[in-house]
Amino acid sequence: MASSTKNQAFLFGYRAYMAAFFIFLAAPLVAAGSFAFNDSLFPALPWQGFTLDWFFNDSEPKLGMFHDRRLLRGLYYSGIIGVMVSLLAVFVGTTNAFLFVRGNFPAKNFFYILMILPLVIPGVILGISILVMASNIANGVEDRFNLELEFLRPGILLVVFGQFSFVTTITSLVITARLKKFDTSLEEAALNLGASRAQVLRTVTLPFLRPAMIAAGIVAFLVSFENFNTTLFLVGSESPLTITMYDRMAKVGSTPVLNAVSFFLIVGSGLLALISVVIQRDPKSE
Amino acid sequence: MQSDIKRLSLILLFAPFALWIALLIILPHMGMVVLSLREKVAPRVYEFGFGNYIDFINEPIYWNTLLRTGSMSILVTFLALLIGFPIAYYIAKIAGKRSRGALFLLCLIPLWVSDLIRAFGWILLLRETGVISTFLIRIGLIDQPIEFLYNDITVVIGLVYTVILFMIVPLVSTLDGMDNAMIEAGYNLGGNGFTVLRRIIVPYAMPGIVSGCIVVFMMTAGSYLTPILLGGKNSSWFTEQIYDQFITRFNWESGAAFGFLLLAFTSVVVWIGLRLTGQTLANTVAKS
Numbered sequence: 001m002a003s004s005t006k007n008q009a010f011l012f013g014y015r016a017y018m019a020a021f022f023i024f025l026a027a028p029l030v031a032a033g034s035f036a037f038n039d040s041l042f043p044a045l046p047w048q049g050f051t052l053d054w055f056f057n058d059s060e061p062k063l064g065m066f067h068d069r070r071l072l073r074g075l076y077y078s079g080i081i082g083v084m085v086s087l088l089a090v091f092v093g094t095t096n097a098f099l100f101v102r103g104n105f106p107a108k109n110f111f112y113i114l115m116i117l118p119l120v121i122p123g124v125i126l127g128i129s130i131l132v133m134a135s136n137i138a139n140g141v142e143d144r145f146n147l148e149l150e151f152l153r154p155g156i157l158l159v160v161f162g163q164f165s166f167v168t169t170i171t172s173l174v175i176t177a178r179l180k181k182f183d184t185s186l187e188e189a190a191l192n193l194g195a196s197r198a199q200v201l202r203t204v205t206l207p208f209l210r211p212a213m214i215a216a217g218i219v220a221f222l223v224s225f226e227n228f229n230t231t232l233f234l235v236g237s238e239s240p241l242t243i244t245m246y247d248r249m250a251k252v253g254s255t256p257v258l259n260a261v262s263f264f265l266i267v268g269s270g271l272l273a274l275i276s277v278v279i280q281r282d283p284k285s286e
Numbered sequence: 287m288q289s290d291i292k293r294l295s296l297i298l299l300f301a302p303f304a305l306w307i308a309l310l311i312i313l314p315h316m317g318m319v320v321l322s323l324r325e326k327v328a329p330r331v332y333e334f335g336f337g338n339y340i341d342f343i344n345e346p347i348y349w350n351t352l353l354r355t356g357s358m359s360i361l362v363t364f365l366a367l368l369i370g371f372p373i374a375y376y377i378a379k380i381a382g383k384r385s386r387g388a389l390f391l392l393c394l395i396p397l398w399v400s401d402l403i404r405a406f407g408w409i410l411l412l413r414e415t416g417v418i419s420t421f422l423i424r425i426g427l428i429d430q431p432i433e434f435l436y437n438d439i440t441v442v443i444g445l446v447y448t449v450i451l452f453m454i455v456p457l458v459s460t461l462d463g464m465d466n467a468m469i470e471a472g473y474n475l476g477g478n479g480f481t482v483l484r485r486i487i488v489p490y491a492m493p494g495i496v497s498g499c500i501v502v503f504m505m506t507a508g509s510y511l512t513p514i515l516l517g518g519k520n521s522s523w524f525t526e527q528i529y530d531q532f533i534t535r536f537n538w539e540s541g542a543a544f545g546f547l548l549l550a551f552t553s554v555v556v557w558i559g560l561r562l563t564g565q566t567l568a569n570t571v572a573k574s
Contacts, residue, residue, distance in 0.1 A: 011380075014372070014376065014380070017372060018373065018376055018389075021369070021373055022392060024447070025392070025393070025447075027407070027411060028404050028405075028406075028407025028408045028410075028411060028447070029399060029403070029404065029407055030407075031407045031408075031410045031411045031417060032403050032404075032406050032407035032410060035410060091302070092302045092303070092306055095298075095299050095302045095303065096299075096302070096303050098299050099296075099299040099300060099303055102299075103296050103299060103300070104296075105296060105300070111303070114307050114311075115303070115307070117311065118310075118311055119501070120500060120501065120504045120556070121311075121504070121508075121549065122504060122505075122507060122508020122509075122525070122548060122549070122552065123508055123510075124508055124510055124525045124528055124529070124545070124548075125315075125318075125508065125528075125545045125548060125549050126311075126314075128318065128528065128532055128541060128542065128545050129314035129315050129317065129318040129545065130310060130314045131532075132314065132317050132318050132321050132538065132542060133313055133314040133317045133318075136317055136321075161310060164306075164310070165306070165310035165311060168306055222398045225400070226398070226399070226400035226401065226402070228400065228401060228402055228510070228511050229508065229509070229510050229511070229525070232510065232529070233529075233532065233533075242400055242402050245402055245406075246402060246511070249402070249406060249409075249515070258406065259410075262403045262406060262407070265399065265400065265403060266399050266403065269398040269399055269400075270398065270399075272398070273394060273397075273398040274391070277391060277394070
């Protein structure tokens with residue numbers, strides 16, 4: 001009896017700890033999001049009443065995010081970069097999954113560790129190393145052939161390469177995990193029934209991988225969208241959203257329009273993340 | 287014939303992997319090391335030498351910053367493990383089947399929100415005119431606004447917040463695979479809660495613990511936004527020095543040397559950690 005009340009007290013304390021932790025997790029997000037609706041020029045208390053001006057108002061001083069040219073352009077660039085990164089990363093992630101699950105070649109473990117490595121290299125270093133290499137090539141070509149390779153200068157393409165370099169590890173791991181669960185007798189059955197290798201890949205194996213590929217694509221898009229460290233060094237004149245926001249934040253007197261963007265991004269990425277989880281959690285439907 | 291096809295498909299599969307790793311990881315890092323070994327003797331004239339590294343050793347600010355970054359990152363990693371382990375254990379072992387998924391999702395959602403927004407949220411809460419300071423004045427606990435930003439404690443809290451999910455996720459997946467019977471057996475054999483934790487649960491979860499610690503340590507040491515935004519201009523984080531050399535001073539040679547030093551330093555710490563715990567990179571990070 002005594003031990004059971006002690007256990008109950010312990011469990012209660014444990015639950016309280018869990019609750020405190022989730023409040024800790026939510027607090028900054030709630031703060032960042034909720035001031036978007038405060039009818040004030042500053043993202044701070046006191047609460048001046050509810051407004052949607054920081055989203056939709058079209059004139060200064062309360063320029064809403066959907067009328068703020070620079071923010072919208074940032075959103076657009078982030079979107080483009082995110083789509084390119086996720087397409088590339090899913091493609092290479094899929095070939096990597098086949099390579100490491102199906103392939104047999106010497107030093108496989110060594111190459112597998114190489115594949116994991118980009119995930120643990122600090123993003124700042126990935127950024128500068130790619131910047132250095134691209135500039136070296138561009139300078140070399142310019143000196144020797146008097147040819148200016150604009151695309152190797154900081155800009156969208158370098159940002160895509162920089163993010164792709166580590167996002168691919170994530171997509172590879174997600175798709176590899178799924179491919180490992182694949183029952184190869186399904187492929188054998190299809191082959192026995194007279195299907196060609198390409199047909200088997202298209203009609204049996206790839207459909208099985210599809211949920212993982214979509215989920216990996218979403219994850220890649222989100223990681224790319226929110227990335228800052230690597231992007232910072234590779235960005236040219238076309239700033240993606242995180243860089244634009246950071247520039248504003250670093251200046252004093254940021255208005256709640258940044259909160260509006262935050263709210264928009266929190267809701268958007270929350271929904272996307274939810275979709276990716278739901279897709280992956282439905283393996284029985286195939 | 288059959289084996290030719292096999293070989294061809296292996297090469298085709300290997301090509302994207304090799305291009306990715308060689309062009310975006312290995313060559314750039316080698317280029318960075320080469321660049322760091324160049325000394326500028328005159329405009330556009332360079333010499334091979336260790337000058338950039340000697341500069342680093344001769345300037346206490348630089349290596350103090352690196353040591354500070356390293357030790358604070360270890361502290362953050364330790365705190366993240368301490369705070370995160372009970373959370374992961376609850377999700378994996380105590381929560382019911384239904385609430386488990388929901389709790390795990392709750393843990394994951396902030397993961398997909400940018401560092402920038404999370405740091406921004408902390409700024410709004412903690413700054414002098416922020417929510418907490420205003421609230422404390424309102425309830426009469428203090429009568430002057432307090433600045434909670436720009437100190438080391440805030441930086442550590444902010445960093446723990448940013449990285450803790452990367453600790454919880456691998457821990458949940460390892461603990462999830464643990465048979466409850468092992469814990470019960472521990473109790474039946476007369477162990478108390480602490481013994482069971484120390485002798486059974488922690489050893490079982492070791493790959494997850496090490497994996498979480500590696501990722502968290504590397505992320506913390508390589509983070510840029512959180513120390514700068516929460517710690518202010520004087521947060522002395524090593525990535526800030528790298529940024530400074532690269533972008534502000536346009537001294538790429540020295541910046542590359544700093545980058546290599548950060549990478550070498552963090553790798554050595556991770557290597558020591560792996561050695562001490564008897565784990566390998568392949569059975570920890572690769573598994574989660």
